[in-house]
Amino acid sequence: MTTTRLHRPTHRDAFELVGSAFENGRLLTMFGRCEVHYDGRAASTLGPGQRLVIYKPDGTALVHTAENREPVNWQPPGSTHNASVRDGQLQIRSTRSNPTEQLDVLFERVETVSAYAVTDRSDLKLTGSEEDLRQWILNQPEVIEKGFHPIATERQTKAGPIDIFGEDTAGQPVVIELKRRRVGPSAASQLQRYVEAITTELSNPATRGILVAPSITDRAASLLDKWEFEYRSVEIE
């Protein structure tokens, strides 16, 4: 029996199903009128209303309204769920530690509960990431400039790892920061921190910084200008 469903159950019947779903590692969906209380890194309350609530076997909890991609409340994976019936409400509490957080969903009425056994899965294959852009550039370094010679990826510095580190035809060090989409000021600052670290480490003030991205905002461009860094427009494919 892979799916168990109840329509407008009593709190006690819902409680039974929910409890066994938590025990048996089922994926659980609930729809009904509820209020939600969260306390942890922040704190929130959500007054009564109809929501779709999802509990996953990995400890995730999601409270969704009819709008937006983001859940209005949630608990990350690693939490533990616990159901109880009290004061005429079905309460489901999800707790975790580090940080200590607690999410309470109080159902006044449950419209539907469904428990699914998820056995069949496969993994996502995604292309177009920053990693793909890096490989594409390493395969044709001339898109940076003629004679550019990559030496290392993820080269460690005191400021963190550099996306691509290399040398130009004059043998000067080049720090490349890659972004797969349009960049703002933070990417320019990130590049600045890396160039600063390499300049210090190599005692070579001729170290160049190049920001590689499909496009760039005005403020980011003026930061690059100030620091005498360069920009290469590179579209991902």
Next chain:
Amino acid sequence: MTTTRLHRPTHRDAFELVGSAFENGRLLTMFGRCEVHYDGRAASTLGPGQRLVIYKPDGTALVHTAENREPVNWQPPGSTHNASVRDGQLQIRSTRSNPTEQLDVLFERVETVSAYAVTDRSDLKLTGSEEDLRQWILNQPEVIEKGFHPIATERQTKAGPIDIFGEDTAGQPVVIELKRRRVGPSAASQLQRYVEAITTELSNPATRGILVAPSITDRAASLLDKWEFEYRSVEIE
């Protein structure tokens, strides 16, 4: 009739329900074996497996597996959903423009479909945000230092808006960057950009920068040190 459900429907029956749910602004959940294809800012394929798929009346689409808080695939609000039956599969395509993106969910078998009418709602009240921290500091500016005098919040500069701008007892400008949680290098760089902008704008090299957060990483601390900025540890109550 607020809820309509089908268990192991034919593709044609599911198609009917899905279509009317899209038309009538219902919140739709589906569970079944499907594959998923996405193309847009990136591109991805997800092989056959059992997933929970959610379609919202605002155009949101979510594909959830049994793990993680994040959907494995999705479409943001503003997309339009369209169902069809072809090649023995129930296909639901969600498209949007700017950027142009397309999400196809191909159901090989639908275990459950549910359509919910969501009429009852209320809004989230959240506390503990950076805005709350700002108000708390404005009410007692001495937590920054004795005699600190706030002048403006969100003060505009060429580099962007400053969280809190003020003066110290010596009448020197003070730029405050607030963070509600532990900060890393990016927050220090952000502060640096603002202090730089104010220093230039006021032609006052004595401009002070203060980072206010519950805690700080070593790299962030050494950046503050280099730029001669200060740090105040402030817990959000």
Next chain:
DNA sequence: GCCTAGGTCCCGTAA
């Protein structure tokens, strides 16, 4: 529409 930064960001990876 773009820009900027916050977020209970989540998430993976490396130290």
Next chain:
DNA sequence: TTACGGGGCCTAGGC
């Protein structure tokens, strides 16, 4: 465990 940066980030608020 913490630190750091990517993300199809999403979302809100300005302009």
